[in-house]
Amino acid sequence: MRWTTESTPRSTFRRRGVRLAAAAVLALTLAACGNGGADAGGGSAPADAGDSGGESIVMGFSQVGAESGWRTANTKSVQESAEEAGIELQFSDAQQKQENQIKAIRNFIQQQVDVIAFSPVVESGWDPVLQEAKRAGIPVILTDRAVDSADTSLYATFLGSDFIEEGKKAGQWLLEQPESSAGPVNIVELQGTTGSAPAIDRQEGFAEVIAANPNLKVVASQTGDFTRSGGKQVMEAFLKSNPDIDVLYAHNDDMGLGAIEAIEAAGKVPGQDIKIITVDAVKDGMQALADGKINYIVECNPLLGPQLMDLAKKVVAGEQIPPRVVTEETTFDQAAAKEALPTRQY
């Protein structure tokens, strides 16, 4: 096999260029796959921040990144409530990369912080670094997202939303509407990013609750990828293939907002001709709810700072804390949205 001598310099050049291109595109594709699930999920919630003094606690916090408004609000909440609670915060932004996060956690261990908190970028691969933290005697609190480690002694607690519960709340509201007992109700569903935890759980919780009433039927369900553009395009197609849609259930506000544009373009009135339920309660969603274009929003609250600080103090003081803490979340109808809107921060 003497292929080197046979090819002319020129063809080698070309072939190499092509291989380079192929490798780059492949890498991009892989990156795309890896990134798909990691978005727009997340949960969280406010509690009253204890303003107790005492010795200063040092907390190392590693954030996922700044990929969405939800995440920005989450970061701000952690920073502000740390200050309020008198906890010294070592903040590190992982920019969506697990290796950055592992590096940050190792740094925290070296600095011998009192407690480590982080929102894992991905679910797996945390055991070694969490072992190191355990050996150093530093408690770890997971926020917003879980890890899939079998050894639950590696972290003190997981603070985050219960996405199944969010789906159930959405279904419950629909179940209670008078139209649901009157006759058949055709529901379309805009799912989040395929395979992501919030998308799977919000679908599951919703389906479980509406199964109680045979009138309620999901006639179409597609992914809008948690984006407004996605929500709009999918809703456009739904409107054409299903002439009688009564209810839209969107896994986040943004998809719902995109769908509203599609519904309006079809000459229907969102909120009246088609009832809309969404999850998240970001500011734009709340505005649409107050305007009567959305009917009901289940909150997925990013403001988990106060709860986190509370847990941190307890764990440093050696108190027992539950292994799973669900963030405090509420729901909004149109009247509640009008009330909450002026003070909505994110």
Place this chain on the structure above:
Amino acid sequence: MRELWRKPFWPLVVLLLLNLALAPGFFAVRVQDGRLYGSVIDILHNGAPVALMALGMTLVIATRGIDLSVGAIVAIAGATTCAWIAASPDPTSPGAALEGIGIALGLSVALGAWNGFLVSVLGIQPIIATLVLMTAGRGLAQLITDGQIVTVNNPLFSDIAGGELLAVPLTVVVAAAVYALVALATRATALGTLVEAVGINPAASRLAGVRARVLIWTVYVFSALCAGVAGLMISSNINAADANRAGLWLELDAILAVVIGGTSLAGGRFSIVGTLFGALTIQTLNTTVLTLGIPPDVSLVFKAVVVIAVCLMQSPRTYELLAGRRRKRPPAAPPGEATPPEPRPVERPVERSTS
């Protein structure tokens, strides 16, 4: 010429026939509030941004380059316009929208000039040169919007995607106009031939008196400008700028459209009509998944199968096999197999583009 037409044409036809058979009312078009309304219109409207990006990409690829930064430029254009409108004293005024659009397009041109500078002056490999902006550009867009989704409520800006000319969506009109202009410029003048010459052999064309550097620079600027316009369409469509997600991976869609259209990634001959069909095929595929109600967990596999089938049919090897077999049989040509656009089978663009 006839074969060139047939080639990128048929996957689209097959997809449309599939819809005709399985989704009643797919071709129904009516006028809703003075605007055409129907699945076919959706395909044209939603396909317009990628079609534009693919047009710019075609010329870049014809010069043996590639532009990975177009997705990021989409995000930057949308972010700049929306941020400008939101920050202006009167966010609903037409003036604010025009300023925002002007700044966004100006910035797109500047970014294209940067790409062109790296490639044509500094001689950096196009894939690396544009990769810089692909990664950094999205960060820039996020910086502009502060990581938030900026929602605007400006009638003029909204008209870019929501407006219509004689009931035809403005996005479709704009895309069609740009296609017509580029087709005219490249086919009615020597420009197209010059671009191909640079792509086939830059050194020889330079020695023959073609100003390769200026030409390469120009195609990157044009590609970025197309991406900028696409970015305006995408953000106007939702009246908001989503710096994190707008245009994400659209550069790959644009490259795929070019490849389906029969332009070789090795540069040289290009087909504008082919690219148009490629872009429409991708959008029709997306819409088909939705109208047929293919479950989301299967839809990527469905898309992959279609794309692989299309690329296999365009592969010179497959063509040779089919042609070889046909020679033994009576000449009943099935309507669909393709000839390679270049005389020699340089490569198979299949593996690189099935993203």
